[in-house]
Amino acid sequence: MARAGLTADRLTRAGAELADEVGFEQVTVSALARRFDVKVASLYSHVRNSHDLKTRIALLALEELADRAAEALAGRAGKDALTALADVYRDYAREHPGRYAAAQFRLDPAAAAASAGGRHAQMTRAILRGYDLTEPDQTHAVRLLGSVFHGYVSLELGGGFSHSAPDTQETWTRILDALDALLRNWPER
Amino acid sequence: MARAGLTADRLTRAGAELADEVGFEQVTVSALARRFDVKVASLYSHVRNSHDLKTRIALLALEELADRAAEALAGRAGKDALTALADVYRDYAREHPGRYAAAQFRLDPAAAAASAGGRHAQMTRAILRGYDLTEPDQTHAVRLLGSVFHGYVSLELGGGFSHSAPDTQETWTRILDALDALLRNWPER
C-alpha cells in the first residue's frame, strides 16, 4: 500500500483548511483522516490527540496573523499603522473564519508561551509609538486596541451587526477614526 | 420507578450550572442525564437535540444578562450608566464563565430573533442618550461599545492579559474613562 505522506505539518495545514470550510469546532481527527483517505488511527502517530491537533492549528493561525501584521506595519506609523493592523485582523477573519476561531483557542501555558502571542502584543505596542503615551497608559491602550479589534471582528463574524444599517465597513472606518482621535487625546488620570 | 421531574426549563438551568462548572463546550446531553441520574434518551423528550439544549442555555444567559443590565441602568445616566453596564458584562462573565460563553453561542436567525439580543442593543443605545450623538454615529458608537465590552471580557476571561502588569481592574477603569472621553468628544466625519 502506498503511503499517504502524513506529517504533523501537513495535518495541521489541512486541519486549518478544514476549519475554514466547516468551522473550527467541526475539526476532528476523524474528519481529517477522511480527507487524507486514511484510517483514523494513523493520525495518532503524528498528532498526540484531538486537543494537540487543535493547538497546532491555533499556533499556525497565530503565526500567519503575526506575519501578515508584521508585513502590514512595515513602513507605516500613526493612524496609517493603526488602520493597517486593524484591517489585517478583520481581513484575516473574513478570509479564514475557521483559522481565526482557532486563534482564539484557549492554549495551555506552555503552548501560549511558544505562540506568536508575544509578537502580536509587540506589534500593537509598536503602533503606539506614533502616539504620545507612556506607561502604564501604553499598556491600557494596548489592551483597549486588542479588545476592540477582537471584539469587533468576532461580533461581525458572528453576525452580531447583521440586520441593521449602516453597513459594517462604514462603522469600522469610523471606529478607527475614533480610536485614532482617542489615542491622540488620551485622557489624564 | 419514581420520576425525576424533568422539564425543558429544569434541564436548561442545570445545563447552565454545568456550563459554569466545566465549560460550555463540555455541556453534553449525556453529562446532563448523569446529573439527573436518568438515562440519556429520557432527555430527548424535553429537548430536541444537543444543539437545541445549547441554544436554550444561550437564551437563558442572554435573558439573565439583560435583566441585570436593565436593573443596573435604572436611574443612571452618562458615565455612571456606561460604567454600570460595562461592569454588568464583566462581572457576569467572571461569576458565570460558562453562561457567558453560552451567550456567545451562534444562534440561528429564529432563535436570535426571539432572544434578548434586541434588549441588549437597546440598553447600549440608552446609554448614549447621555452623550450628544446623532445617527449614524450613534450606531457606530453602539457597535464600538459592544466590541470593547465583549472583546475585553473575553480576552480577560481567556487569560489574554494574564502575565503582565498593571492589573486588569486598573486597565478596565482607564478604558471606561477613555470611552467616556471619546463619547463626549466624538470626532466629526
Added chain:
DNA sequence: TAATTTGCCTAAAGCTTTTAGGCAAATGCA
C-alpha cells in the same frame, strides 16, 4: 375506575476518540 397522556426506560445504530500491536515500505548502512 377507566382512558389518556406523559415520563422514563431498553435497545440499537452510528460516529468520534484513543490505545495496542502488526506488517510492509522506506531508509540507512555495510
Added chain:
DNA sequence: TGCATTTGCCTAAAAGCTTTAGGCAAATTA
C-alpha cells in the same frame, strides 16, 4: 546490492456521545 532498522499506515477493540424507535408504568383527566 542486500540486510537491518525505522517509519507509516493498518486492523482490532474499547469506551463515550448522539439520536431514534418502541414500550411499560405513573400521573392526569373524565
